[in-house]
Structure formats: C-alpha cells, structure tokens
Amino acid sequence: MNPFRRALVLLLLLFAPASAWATKDIHFFTLEVQPDGENMVVRAAPEPLIAFNLLKDDNYAINQNDFTAVLDNPLRQTAFLLRTLERNRGTIYDGKSDYLPVISYRFELAVRDVRGEIISDKNYKVILGLNKTAGEGVIVCDCLEEPITFPINQLSNPTTYREFLINTVMPFGKAGFPMPSQEEFLVDLYFRWPQVEVAKKDFNVFDLFPSLILWDRDLITKIKINLGSTYVHQKDNLINQTQDYQLKVYQQAIALYGKALEDLKKGASEAVPTLEDYVSVIPDDKKALKRLMESYLAVGMDDEAFSLISRFQPMFATIREGLSNQRDLAGKAESRRNRLMGRLGRFARNKQVKLKITSPEPNDLVTGTTDLTFSLAGNEAPVLVIECYLEEQRIARLTKPPYKVPFTVDGNFGKLSLRVSAYFEDETFSEDEIVVDTLRVDEEERVQLVPLHASVFNLRANGERELTKEDFVLKENKKVKEIAHFRKDTAPLRIAIILDTSISMFGDKLYRAMYAVKTFLSKLSPEDAVAIYTFDSKVLKMTDFTNEFDELVPRVMTLSPLGATRLYDAMLVANDALVGQNGTKVMIVVSDGDDSDSATTDIHVAGALRNSPVMVYPIILPGGVFPEPQEAAMFLESMARLTGSIYTRVRRVDNLDEKFDRIYQDFKSFYYIDYYSTEFNPNKRDLRLNLKKGGTRVRFRTLN
Structure with a gap:
C-alpha cells in the first residue's frame, strides 16, 4: 500500500466515530462570480x-x-472534534481568555488565467475553537472585526452546519477582485490540511483522539x-x-x-x-454492471x-456468475443467430450504419x-454476421473485430469486385463494394500484402513537404522490399482523452493538463470527434464523442482532484468506446501515478490493445510530493510501442x-504503406522502415 493510501486508511479509522453524529452529506462549494463595475464579487455556497x-x-x-x-x-471532522x-x-479551558483556539485552516481563493497562473488572490487563516460562553464555538479571522459564534451542539443540524461551513470557508461573506482583462479565467478555492493551535501536552489524549492525524507528517499534510x-x-x-x-x-450519476x-x-x-x-x-462500477x-x-x-x-469481460471476470453467464448466453446467442441466418435475404438496409472498405x-x-x-x-x-465476397464468392464470415480478411487473386487478372455485407440482429444490413485491378502470379510466387501505419513527424526531408514512397526504404529480414502502395492518412480522428484526477494531481499538474487539453481541442477539425473521461476512484465519462469543442472547454476547465x-x-x-468509432482511433492518457484501485490489471489492458486498432499516446507527469510512477511509466511506454505511437514523460x-x-502534429503525419511479402508468418518478419536521406528510422505499426 502506498503512503498516501495508508494515510487515508488511518484517517478513516481515526474518524470512524464521527459518522454516527455528523451531518449527512459531503459538500463542495459553488463559486458564483458577479460583475461589480470594473470589479467582480465572488460568493461561495456549499x-x-x-x-x-x-x-x-x-x-x-x-x-x-x-x-x-x-x-x-x-471541516466535518473538525466540527465533531469541537463537540467532543x-x-x-x-478540563481544557479555564475561561480566562476570550476563546480557546483549537484548529486553524489556511484558505486560498484565487483568480487565475487558463494556465493556472494567479491573477489575484486572497489568502487567509481561519481559527476554530471554543468561545468563552459555554456551548458556543468561535470562528476567528483577521478579516473579521468581530469573531463569529455558533452553537456547537447543533452542528448536526443541516442548516446550522451549512452556516458553519459558509462562515468558516468565507467568513467575510464575499470577496472582491479586479475584473480580469482576460476573456477567460478561473476562480477556485483550496485549503491546506488543518493545523492544531493548542499544545498537544495540554490535552487529554482521549479528547484529541479523533484529531491525532492532524499531527501526522505523511503526504496528507503536503x-x-x-x-x-x-x-x-x-x-x-x-x-x-x-x-x-x-x-x-x-x-x-449518484x-x-x-x-x-x-x-x-x-x-x-x-x-x-x-441502469x-x-x-x-x-x-467501471462493478455492482451496477452486475445489476444491469x-x-x-x-x-x-x-x-x-x-x-x-x-465488452467488459475483464471486469466480469471478477463478478460472481459473470463468465458463467457469458458461456450460457453464448450458446443461446448461437441458436438465435442460426435462426436469423435463415432470414438474411429479408433484412432491410440500414442507412445509419457506416461501413467502408x-x-x-x-x-x-x-x-x-x-x-x-x-x-x-x-450500428x-x-x-x-459480416460476409466478405470476391466476385460473389464468399471468402470469409466474421462476427467481431479485427475486421481484416486475407484473399488471394492468383489465377485471376483484370478487374474484380470486393464486397462486404454486415448483418445486424435487428434484422437490418449495410454493405460496401469496390473494384480492384488484379494481376496473375505463379503459384510458387504467392505473396501477401502487408499494411503498415507509419508516422513521419519531424522526419520530413524538406520542411513541410509531403513525402512520397520514393523517400523511404523498407526492409524485411534485411532485404529491400518495394513499396506497393503509399498514401497520406486523411481519415477523421476519433480521440478519447482520459485524465487522471486523483488527489495527487492537485496544483500545477491539473491546471496545465486542463489548459493543454483546451489548446489541443482548438486545433482539431470539424470532422474529428473527442470523448473525455476522468479517472480517480472511479471512471467518469465527461462527454460522448463530439466535435462541439467549444462546449467541451468549460467542462474540462473545472476538474477537481480527489x-x-x-x-x-x-x-x-x-478502448471499448473507441473500437465502435469510425476513423483513426486514438487514446491520450494523462497521469501522474501508478494504478492503485482498478478492478482489472495491466495484463487485461495489454490483451485488449494488442487486438485493437487504437493507438495509445501516454503522457506521464512528475510525481511531485508523491512517489514517481514507475510501474505506470513502464507499462504505458510498452503500450505506446505496442500500438505504434509515442510516449512522453514530462x-x-x-x-x-x-x-x-x-x-x-504526429496525428497529421500518418501514412499508410504496404508491400508484398512471401513470409506469411508475421512473427518471422523483421521489418525496418527508414528515410533514404539520412537513414532515420520511421516509427510504424503493422496492421496484421
């Protein structure tokens, strides 16, 4: 268990008695911004x-x-401590002073630019303690002319606790700031882990037991x-x-x-x-998946x-009766499939499905x-079922990806038709057909067309000049191979951005990640589409795939680390979401730490990506006060190599x-290259793709 998780477990144990008394909800604060002439006012409400x-x-x-x-x-834990x-x-307060300070919080209310840099801020310290009058607590801040008092024994009342929260978090009621000149900006509120204002030796250990963690010097304090x-x-x-x-x-969602x-x-x-x-x-909610x-x-x-x-087999592998149900259902599905197969000729065309060779x-x-x-x-x-035809002769039947079928044209020459027909369980179908030119070859010279997906970013021989196949040399097992086909990949992008919002992402890491996504979205074309997920103790889908990038920006810019x-x-x-998309499928992963809470494993992920067209672009951020993400870094680097993409460690x-x-820029540098090989076993092909000028190696992924 890592140090932070250990600290959280200790916290839970120490504060367990509070749950029987304290208010019923965990709160966040909405920060309302209102213009006030050339200035603005910020108010906070739980x-x-x-x-x-x-x-x-x-x-x-x-x-x-x-x-x-x-x-x-x-704050809730502090309220319980004050009641104790x-x-x-x-026994702890002689009543000679106006109040007994117990716990202090340091707050930071800041106006920031979209990169997270502070434009203006208000830093203040709030002290919570016992007032001189019995039964009263006190809130003290330099920003107040007079302390604020509250009835300690009524803090379990939601209304009283709400007032306590508001007065503690923003005791001055509202904060004024100059209106930023920037068109876009952020306003956020943070606090540091509270500190104890009294001497530990002056308290009975049993009185302070729920707050002993406040003396902890683990990562929680940083x-x-x-x-x-x-x-x-x-x-x-x-x-x-x-x-x-x-x-x-x-x-x-809750x-x-x-x-x-x-x-x-x-x-x-x-x-x-x-459901x-x-x-x-x-x-990724296993209990909800099981109920569904x-x-x-x-x-x-x-x-x-x-x-x-x-779709979620690795998760169902940990769910009771999940895989056994899958086996039973597979048998039933096969029986139903057989019945439907006899009705293919009656299926109606589905114009909503995009099927393309x-x-x-x-x-x-x-x-x-x-x-x-x-x-x-x-669909x-x-x-x-998906049926593939060469000149009306069926060459394959498929039921799932990868959608790739080898076919042989030996003995044929001239023009031949290729057709793919996909049939769906709602008794509809879709199809696509093309015509190709063929050339007869001798039986002894049978070859296979091997496709490659290559990136030439930073490798263009002359500035922005588009490369041609004459710029490359391709070798298989040290023998030069002629490039048969070469074209620029102009397919629309389908991008899933998954952002780490675990608690270690607080501060500059999260600000810069949000800003980086914002600037990235501004570069995409209307034909592209993006879905955004966050992950911490859950995986949360923020958006479906969309090209309404302006609408995504506000959603991305208010993430919370927890x-x-x-x-x-x-x-x-x-990966599951991307597989069903049409276009060049890309996953961008931004994280600063090792996995600590998944139901699945790195083996599950590697197995899924090995058979997936998805390219993974990991960006690993520094750990900061937390341990460097060694396991995640090595795993994500291997996933980048596996899927033919690049790995970035920041x-x-x-x-x-x-x-x-x-x-x-890498996305805009994709090419499709293929060549004919006499080696049918992919594991026996040692491939090298280089630029002729300078001999620079080109990164690529074999698509078979």
Whole structure:
C-alpha cells in the first residue's frame, strides 16, 4: 500500500466515530462570480455531493477511504472534534481568555488565467475553537472585526452546519477582485490540511483522539484540498460561468443510481433504462454492471447481457456468475443467430450504419494474397454476421473485430469486385463494394500484402513537404522490399482523452493538463470527434464523442482532484468506446501515478490493445510530493510501442501544451504503406522502415 493510501486508511479509522453524529452529506462549494463595475464579487455556497450513508451502503461501490480527506470532510471532522471538546470544556479551558483556539485552516481563493497562473488572490487563516460562553464555538479571522459564534451542539443540524461551513470557508461573506482583462479565467478555492493551535501536552489524549492525524507528517499534510472551481468566459459584456462540471456529473450519476435501485424494487424492466444511463456515465462500477446484467437476464434481453459481458469481460471476470453467464448466453446467442441466418435475404438496409472498405482502395493493383480491411460504425444493434465476397464468392464470415480478411487473386487478372455485407440482429444490413485491378502470379510466387501505419513527424526531408514512397526504404529480414502502395492518412480522428484526477494531481499538474487539453481541442477539425473521461476512484465519462469543442472547454476547465487512481479500468473503458468509432482511433492518457484501485490489471489492458486498432499516446507527469510512477511509466511506454505511437514523460508541466501539440502534429503525419511479402508468418518478419536521406528510422505499426 502506498503512503498516501495508508494515510487515508488511518484517517478513516481515526474518524470512524464521527459518522454516527455528523451531518449527512459531503459538500463542495459553488463559486458564483458577479460583475461589480470594473470589479467582480465572488460568493461561495456549499452544495451536497454525496450522502455519507451511501459510503457504507453495500448497494453502492464507493470506497469510504477516497472521501476521507477531500472536499469539506476535514471541516466535518473538525466540527465533531469541537463537540467532543465542548463536553470536556472544564478540563481544557479555564475561561480566562476570550476563546480557546483549537484548529486553524489556511484558505486560498484565487483568480487565475487558463494556465493556472494567479491573477489575484486572497489568502487567509481561519481559527476554530471554543468561545468563552459555554456551548458556543468561535470562528476567528483577521478579516473579521468581530469573531463569529455558533452553537456547537447543533452542528448536526443541516442548516446550522451549512452556516458553519459558509462562515468558516468565507467568513467575510464575499470577496472582491479586479475584473480580469482576460476573456477567460478561473476562480477556485483550496485549503491546506488543518493545523492544531493548542499544545498537544495540554490535552487529554482521549479528547484529541479523533484529531491525532492532524499531527501526522505523511503526504496528507503536503497537498492542497479543492473545494470548488469555476470557469468564466467574458463575451459581449456578459459573463458565462461553468461551475464544478465534473463534480456535478458525478452528483447526477449518484442520484441516477439511487433511482435505479428504487426502480429495481418495481421490477427489472423498470430499472434497465436507468441502469443503462448510469453505466454509460460510470462504466467501471462493478455492482451496477452486475445489476444491469441480471436485469437484462430477468427480462429476456439475453443478447444485451451477452454484449455487456463481452465488452467488459475483464471486469466480469471478477463478478460472481459473470463468465458463467457469458458461456450460457453464448450458446443461446448461437441458436438465435442460426435462426436469423435463415432470414438474411429479408433484412432491410440500414442507412445509419457506416461501413467502408479501407484497404485496398478502389482500382488498386493487387496480386497474390492481400488483406481486405474495413471499418464499421453507427450500428446500435449487435453484429449478427459480416460476409466478405470476391466476385460473389464468399471468402470469409466474421462476427467481431479485427475486421481484416486475407484473399488471394492468383489465377485471376483484370478487374474484380470486393464486397462486404454486415448483418445486424435487428434484422437490418449495410454493405460496401469496390473494384480492384488484379494481376496473375505463379503459384510458387504467392505473396501477401502487408499494411503498415507509419508516422513521419519531424522526419520530413524538406520542411513541410509531403513525402512520397520514393523517400523511404523498407526492409524485411534485411532485404529491400518495394513499396506497393503509399498514401497520406486523411481519415477523421476519433480521440478519447482520459485524465487522471486523483488527489495527487492537485496544483500545477491539473491546471496545465486542463489548459493543454483546451489548446489541443482548438486545433482539431470539424470532422474529428473527442470523448473525455476522468479517472480517480472511479471512471467518469465527461462527454460522448463530439466535435462541439467549444462546449467541451468549460467542462474540462473545472476538474477537481480527489480519490485513488483507476488507470487500467479507464484505459479499458476508453478502448471499448473507441473500437465502435469510425476513423483513426486514438487514446491520450494523462497521469501522474501508478494504478492503485482498478478492478482489472495491466495484463487485461495489454490483451485488449494488442487486438485493437487504437493507438495509445501516454503522457506521464512528475510525481511531485508523491512517489514517481514507475510501474505506470513502464507499462504505458510498452503500450505506446505496442500500438505504434509515442510516449512522453514530462519533468516540468509548464510546457505540457507543447507535448499535446507534439501529439497533434504526429496525428497529421500518418501514412499508410504496404508491400508484398512471401513470409506469411508475421512473427518471422523483421521489418525496418527508414528515410533514404539520412537513414532515420520511421516509427510504424503493422496492421496484421
């Protein structure tokens, strides 16, 4: 267990008694920005994120440890401590001074540019303690003319606790700042882990037991805890603001899951739509996945259950009855498939599905054995069967990716047709057809067309000049091979960006990651599409694939660091989402730490990516006060090599946007290259692709 996780576990143990008394919710703070002439005013209000009773509810897959030291939980713990001390007031406070200081918090309310640099800020210290009057607590701050008092024994009342939160976090009520000249800016609120204001020796150890962790010098004391973030965009004298989008998505998801549990009491059919909606937002929740599987089975939706288990098989491997159900459902699906196969001629054409033969291209010259590859997207119903034809002779039947079929044209010459027909379980179909030129070859010279996907970023021989196949030399087992086909990859990009929002990402790392994503989005074309996921103690889908990049920016710019690190689960979820997309499929991973909480493993991720067209571009950030991510770094580097992409390890985050630009330039430097090989075993091909001028090696991935 790493030091931070150990600190969280200790926190949970020390503060366990508080759960029986304290208020019912964990809160974040919405920061409302209002113009005030040439200035602006910021107000803060607590908003419930999640109820504490859900942390202990077995129906929810929520780790209590991940919420022990985040958002307002330290304040809640302090409220419990004050109540404990009030019961022993006579032994710890002589009443001679106006108040007894107990705990202090240092807050930072800042206005920042979109890179996270402070434009203006307000730093202040708030002291909480016992007031001279029995039963009263006190809030003291240099910004106050008079201390604020509160009834200690009423802090369990939600209204009283809310007032306590507001007065503690922003005792001055509102904060004024000069209106920034920037069109876009951030406003956020952080605090440091609280400090004890009294001498430890002056207290009975039993009185202070719930707060002993405050003397801990572990990693918890070195981080800043986020309470709320707002992104502001000034346009046409209007202020548009987005507050805590990530936290609100999670808040809505928890409410949705609560509704699903209520719907389950009415029956599985009632719960299916709600569970589907929830799993689409938090796709790594094992308990929700299990309930959705069981609900599908209860209402006879066997195909949907089979598809769900197959998509998330590594997770279902850890779910009781998951894989056994998959085996049973596979048998039923085969029987149903056989029935539908007899009706293929009656299927209706589905114009919403995008089926396209990607290789060879129309009118390409092919000879010997060549790979037929195609892409499929937009089908809501599961694939029943895909049939591939050469001149109306069926050459293959497929039911799942990879969509690649070898075919041989020996003995043929002239023009031949290639056709792919995809049939779906909703009794619809889609197809694509091309014509190619063929050339007869001798039986002894049978060859296979081997496709490569290459990147030539920073390798162009003359500035921005586009390269041709004459610029390259390709060798197989040290023998030069003639390049048969060479073209620029102009397919639209489908990009899943997965961002680490574990608690170690606080500060510059998260600010620069958000800014880097923002600048990256501004470079993309309307034909491209992006989906964004965050991962901490859960994987959260922030957006579906979309090209409305301006709408994504406010959502990305208000992320909050909290929880553990589910790197492996996030990569599996993103890969599953990308496989169903049409275009060049890319996953960008931004993380600063090793996986600490996934249900799956690096072996599961490697197995999925080995058979996937997805290219993984990892960006590993420095650990800072936390240990350097050694395991994650080595694993992600190997995934970059496996998928033919580049790996970036960042030592300083101030130029993180440049790293994203490097990745973007790589996207624009993709080429498809293929050649004919007499070696049919891919494991026996030692391939080298170099530029003729200078001999620089070119990075590539074999697509077979």
